Amino acid sequence: MTEARLILDLDALAANYWALRKRAGDTELAPAVKADGYGLGAPEIADRLWLEGARSFYVARLSEGVALRRALGDRDATIYVLDGATPGSGDTLEGAGLIPVLNSLPQIEAWNAQARAGRLKAALHVDTGMNRLGLRPEEVKVLVGATDRLRRLDLDLVISHLACADTPDSPMSAHQLARFEEATALLPGARRSLANSAGLFLGEAYRFDQARPGISLYGGGPEGVPHPEICAVATVEAPILQVRVVPRGESVGYGAGWTAPDTTRVAIVAAGYADGVPRASHPNGQAWFDGARRRLLGRVSMDLLAIDITDCDAARPGAMVELFGRNLPIDEAATAAGTSAYELLTRIAPRARRVVVGR
Numbered sequence: 001m002t003e004a005r006l007i008l009d010l011d012a013l014a015a016n017y018w019a020l021r022k023r024a025g026d027t028e029l030a031p032a033v034k035a036d037g038y039g040l041g042a043p044e045i046a047d048r049l050w051l052e053g054a055r056s057f058y059v060a061r062l063s064e065g066v067a068l069r070r071a072l073g074d075r076d077a078t079i080y081v082l083d084g085a086t087p088g089s090g091d092t093l094e095g096a097g098l099i100p101v102l103n104s105l106p107q108i109e110a111w112n113a114q115a116r117a118g119r120l121k122a123a124l125h126v127d128t129g130m131n132r133l134g135l136r137p138e139e140v141k142v143l144v145g146a147t148d149r150l151r152r153l154d155l156d157l158v159i160s161h162l163a164c165a166d167t168p169d170s171p172m173s174a175h176q177l178a179r180f181e182e183a184t185a186l187l188p189g190a191r192r193s194l195a196n197s198a199g200l201f202l203g204e205a206y207r208f209d210q211a212r213p214g215i216s217l218y219g220g221g222p223e224g225v226p227h228p229e230i231c232a233v234a235t236v237e238a239p240i241l242q243v244r245v246v247p248r249g250e251s252v253g254y255g256a257g258w259t260a261p262d263t264t265r266v267a268i269v270a271a272g273y274a275d276g277v278p279r280a281s282h283p284n285g286q287a288w289f290d291g292a293r294r295r296l297l298g299r300v301s302m303d304l305l306a307i308d309i310t311d312c313d314a315a316r317p318g319a320m321v322e323l324f325g326r327n328l329p330i331d332e333a334a335t336a337a338g339t340s341a342y343e344l345l346t347r348i349a350p351r352a353r354r355v356v357v358g359r
C-alpha cells in the first residue's frame with residue numbers, strides 16, 4: 001500500500017451537521033453538496049445527511065443535480081441548482097425534478113415558458129452586493145411590477161449570498177442583510193435563505209427560514225481558522241517510502257529548495273501535488289507524524305514530499321504521515337499553503353484512495 005489516502009469520516013460529518021443545527025434553531029439546514037460534496041463524494045455525503053434529517057440540498061451545476069437525484073433514488077429530496085435555468089437546461093431540470101435558482105430576468109422567462117400549461121417550482125437569487133449571480137435590486141422591482149412573469153411558477157424560496165461572512169467585523173454583512181430584507185419584502189410568501197456556514201455564526205438575524213452550509217459540514221471553521229464546534233471530516237495521509245540522513249550542506253528536492261543547516265533525518269512521503277498537496281505548501285507547511293508536527297523540507301513534487309524527522313524514532317517505510325485532518329487542522333494546512341480549506345478539499349485528487357469510515 002503506497003498510495004496517499006483520503007479518509008472520509010461520516011460520523012464527523014454528522015456531528016458537524018448537529019453542531020450547525022444547534023446554531024440554526026428552527027432554521028432548516030440545506031447542505032451545499034456542490035463540486036461532488038466539496039470533493040469528498042456527494043452520494044455518501046448526501047446519503048448520511050439525509051439520515052440525519054436533511055431534506056434539501058444545493059448543487060452548482062445541472063450535471064451535479066442530475067447525479068445527485070440519481071444517487072438519492074426514490075428519496076423525496078429537494079435539490080436546488082445554483083446555476084439556475086441555463087440555456088437548454090429546461091427539460092433536464094424538469095425531468096430530474098430539480099429546482100433552478102433563477103439568477104436573471106431571462107432565466108425567469110425561460111423557466112416560466114418551460115412550465116407551459118402547468119406549474120413549476122422555482123427559487124430566486126437576489127444580489128445584495130456580491131455581484132456574482134442574482135437579480136439586482138432594480139430588477140427585483142421590475143419583476144414585482146410585472147408579476148405575470150412568474151404566473152406559472154411557484155416561487156418557493158428567495159436566496160442571497162454573503163461576500164464577507166467569514167470576517168465578522170466586516171460591515172458588508174449588515175449591508176447585505178438590509179438589502180436582503182428590502183428585496184424580500186417585495187416578494188412576500190416566499191421563504192428566505194441568506195446564510196452559508198459562516199452566516200450561521202453571525203447571529204439570529206441572518207438565519208431566516210433556511211441556511212445553506214457547506215464548508216463547516218466538511219470540517220472547515222466558519223472564519224477560516226479551526227472552530228471548537230467543528231471537527232475534521234477529511235484526513236489525507238500517505239506512507240513513508242524511505243528514511244534518509246541528509247548531511248549538513250546538502251539539499252533536498254527540485255530547485256535544491258532546502259539546504260540542511262545540520263545533519264537532518266528526512267522521511268520521503270508518497271504524496272505530492274498530484275494527490276492534492278499544494279506545491280505552495282513549501283516553505284510554511286507541516287505534516288503530522290508520531291504525535292508531533294514536522295516541517296516540510298524543500299519543494300513538494302508531483303509524487304513526493306519530504307519532512308523533517310530528526311529526533312523521531314518511529315519513522316520507517318510504510319508508516320503513515322498526515323498531511324491534514326484529525327491532527328493537523330485543514331484550515332492551518334490551507335493557511336500555510338496560502339489557500340483555503342475549500343480549495344484543499346476540492347483539490348484532493350483521484351489518485352488518493354478514498355476510505356469511508358462511520359457508515
Ligand SMILES: *Cc1c(COP(=O)(O)O)cnc(C)c1O
Nearest residue numbers: 032161196197198212213214215
Ligand atoms: C457554496 C455556497 C454555499 C455554501 O457556502 P459555505 O461557505 O461552504 O458554507 C452557500 N450558498 C451559495 C450560493 C454557495 O454558492
